[in-house]
Amino acid sequence: MDARATHGSNADRGFVWPEEGLARFPDWVYTSDEIYAREVERIFHGACWNYVALEAEIPAPGDFKRSFAGPTPVVVARGADGAIAVFENRCAHRGAEFCRPYRGNAREFVCPYHQWTYDLGGVLVGVPFRRGVKGEGGMPADFRLEEHGVRRLKVTTRRGVVFASFAPGTEPLEDYLGPEILADFDATFDGRPLKILGYYRNTVPANWKMYHENLKDPYHATLLHSYLVTFGLLVAGNRSAMIVDAKGRHGTMASAKPDTLDVPEESRREMRAFHDNLALADPRILDYVREFNSPWSVTMQTIWPNMIVQRELNTLGTRQIVPQGPHRFAMVWTMFGFEGDSDEMTRHRLRQGNLMGPAGFLGLEDNEAMKFVQDGIAKARPSAAVIELGGSEEGTSPNLISEAAIRALYRHWRDVMGV
Amino acid sequence: MREDFAGTKLDPAEARALRLEIEEFHAAYCAALDEGRIADWPGFFTEDAVYRITGRDNADAGLPVGLIYCEGGGMLRDRALAIEKTAMFAPRFLLHAVSNVRVLGLSEGTVEAQATYLVLQTLVDEPTTIHQAGRYFDRFARVAGRLLLRERQCVYDTVLIDNSLVLPV
Numbered sequence: 269m270d271a272r273a274t275h276g277s278n279a280d281r282g283f284v285w286p287e288e289g290l291a292r293f294p295d296w297v298y299t300s301d302e303i304y305a306r307e308v309e310r311i312f313h314g315a316c317w318n319y320v321a322l323e324a325e326i327p328a329p330g331d332f333k334r335s336f337a338g339p340t341p342v343v344v345a346r347g348a349d350g351a352i353a354v355f356e357n358r359c360a361h362r363g364a365e366f367c368r369p370y371r372g373n374a375r376e377f378v379c380p381y382h383q384w385t386y387d388l389g390g391v392l393v394g395v396p397f398r399r400g401v402k403g404e405g406g407m408p409a410d411f412r413l414e415e416h417g418v419r420r421l422k423v424t425t426r427r428g429v430v431f432a433s434f435a436p437g438t439e440p441l442e443d444y445l446g447p448e449i450l451a452d453f454d455a456t457f458d459g460r461p462l463k464i465l466g467y468y469r470n471t472v473p474a475n476w477k478m479y480h481e482n483l484k485d486p487y488h489a490t491l492l493h494s495y496l497v498t499f500g501l502l503v504a505g506n507r508s509a510m511i512v513d514a515k516g517r518h519g520t521m522a523s524a525k526p527d528t529l530d531v532p533e534e535s536r537r538e539m540r541a542f543h544d545n546l547a548l549a550d551p552r553i554l555d556y557v558r559e560f561n562s563p564w565s566v567t568m569q570t571i572w573p574n575m576i577v578q579r580e581l582n583t584l585g586t587r588q589i590v591p592q593g594p595h596r597f598a599m600v601w602t603m604f605g606f607e608g609d610s611d612e613m614t615r616h617r618l619r620q621g622n623l624m625g626p627a628g629f630l631g632l633e634d635n636e637a638m639k640f641v642q643d644g645i646a647k648a649r650p651s652a653a654v655i656e657l658g659g660s661e662e663g664t665s666p667n668l669i670s671e672a673a674i675r676a677l678y679r680h681w682r683d684v685m686g687v
Numbered sequence: 688m689r690e691d692f693a694g695t696k697l698d699p700a701e702a703r704a705l706r707l708e709i710e711e712f713h714a715a716y717c718a719a720l721d722e723g724r725i726a727d728w729p730g731f732f733t734e735d736a737v738y739r740i741t742g743r744d745n746a747d748a749g750l751p752v753g754l755i756y757c758e759g760g761g762m763l764r765d766r767a768l769a770i771e772k773t774a775m776f777a778p779r780f781l782l783h784a785v786s787n788v789r790v791l792g793l794s795e796g797t798v799e800a801q802a803t804y805l806v807l808q809t810l811v812d813e814p815t816t817i818h819q820a821g822r823y824f825d826r827f828a829r830v831a832g833r834l835l836l837r838e839r840q841c842v843y844d845t846v847l848i849d850n851s852l853v854l855p856v
Contacts, residue, residue, distance in 0.1 A: 370744055371748075464750065465750060465751055465752045466741065466742075466745040466748075466750035466751060466752025466753075467742065467744060467745060467750070467752070468742070468752070468754055468848070469742065469744075469846050469847045469848065470847065470848040470849070470850060470851070471847060471848070471849055471850060472850055473850060492775060494772075494773035494774075494775070495769055495773045495774070498772075498773050546768065546772060546773075548761075548765045548768075549760075549761035549762075549764045549765050549768075550759060550761030550762045550764075550765055553762070553765070598847065603752045614751070615758065618751060618752060618753060618756045619756060619757075619758060619762065621752060621753065621756055622753075622755060622756060622757075622762075622766070625754055626754065626848045626850065626851045626852055627740065627754040627755050627848075627851065627852035627853070629769050629773070629774065631851075632774065632776060632851040632852065632853060633774060633775045633776070635850045635851040636775060636776045636777055636850070636851055637775070639777070639850055640777070
């Protein structure tokens with residue numbers, strides 16, 4: 269649905285922001301089909317960079333990967349010349365989603381329905397019976413193959429990470445991310461070639477924006493995630509920061525693992541989660557091998573609109589948000605290490621992987637909590653979320669007990685969405 | 688000795704006896720998980736066991752990542768401890784069903800076997816779903832007369848997981 273095709277003002281359609289401003293988020297932000305359609309048009313299909321792949325997934329000419337730019341199916345392919353193209357996974361003829369496997373290697377793409385054939389850049393190179401049979405049928409004489417390729421996206425890469433945009437005028441990625449976000453992005457993607465360790469794939473029955481908000485909400489980390497607190501990875505008072513870019517879109521939730529576990533009594537009383545009598549039988553999962561040029565042992569980056577960069581100690585991964593309407597999104601986790609990792613380092617990353625993913629000690633709790641929220645707002649009488657931690661400050665915050673990053677995101681979102 | 692349907696070279700009577708013993712193992716293992724006795728789960732493994740759950744997309748591509756990845760009894764006990772004592776998740780019923788048990792080989796006290804499994808999940812006020820459908824690739828050791836898992840690779844076809852996987856399979 270094109271929002272421009274609907275009639276009446278925001279107010280006529282019930283999109284009235286509460287008078288408290290960014291201290292309240294109304295339910296329709298997360299539940300409205302019309303708002304979702306407007307998000308697809310203005311954000312995912314707008315002047316944004318969508319994360320689509322890691323170059324290490326498609327290292328050789330002809331390698332391809334099925335992916336998504338926002339909700340839209342795309343193919344990411346490396347051409348014979350090594351260049352990466354991103355194009356819609358939709359045949360120009362009848363619209364068939366022609367590329368079906370997760371990954372592969374091909375010389376060309378052939379839509380199985382009528383065998384329209386595309387090269388590795390998405391250019392139409394063959395239409396069967398184009399001239400008809402015995403002079404009858406076929407395409408009109410003025411049909412030009414070059415005018416009927418699949419639709420291509422603008423592509424950019426940085427440190428082996430591939431982004432695509434539907435808007436030709438999207439600013440350069442470095443400007444889009446801004447210096448604050450780029451610093452920690454480059455600390456994780458530090459130039460070493462990546463080695464893919466595998467994938468997790470799951471759906472979350474919640475609005476896609478909640479995933480960004482969850483990682484712009486350091487308040488939840490010590491409260492929801494008892495594991496972090498119990499075993500000493502993160503406690504209130506740890507050196508930490510919530511860093512936001514100038515436009516409020518992206519964020520880095522950062523913390524430094526303490527060398528000793530010493531939780532002040534005042535903090536313990538506030539955190540029901542704290543069980544100081546439990547201990548791990550195999551604490552290797554918490555080891556941090558210092559391998560990055562960064563003061564932080566953990567950085568969780570939200571790259572608007574569809575990417576998370578996970579650097580949780582030594583377990584590394586990207587997460588791709590694939591929105592599927594206002595009430596559901598899919599998430600593709602691509603876990604990686606580096607070429608040159610020792611066998612023991614790879615196994616350390618795999619062991620530490622138990623923290624994250626849809627069965628991870630932290631990951632499963634995030635997914636459960638987001639389902640709780642969507643269930644609550646979708647079924648109950650209309651109301652609004654209370655976003656008042658840290659008062660009215662917006663953007664970067666030096667402490668964990670603040671929702672300033674979430675408010676900054678929504679100042680941007682409301683501007684783009686016109687609500 | 689002969690080739691049977693499973694392509695093994697075990698004596699048929701010995702293979703049948705092992706299969707029955709493994710089916711009894713699966714029933715006890717599933718009962719522990721389905722009854723919520725997560726603390727009993729590490730007891731089905733040897734102290735040097737490897738346990739991994741991974742999607743079929745990873746397994747077919749030879750990718751090593753695990754949704755759950757445990758090396759040794761300590762990590763298995765830590766998984767059980769974390770689920771029991773620290774994890775937040777919605778209440779649920781889980782039902783494991785195991786079938787098509789195949790004994791593939793016996794060498795130096797290690798039994799190699801496969802089976803298919805289903806995990807049915809029921810959340811409060813929601814219909815039951817097939818949460819996992821997959822295969823066990825097992826290696827059993829005999830310890831004090833009893834079969835224990837030295838390795839269990841759970842490879843699931845249900846690649847797109849519905850929200851979260853709370854308990855081991």
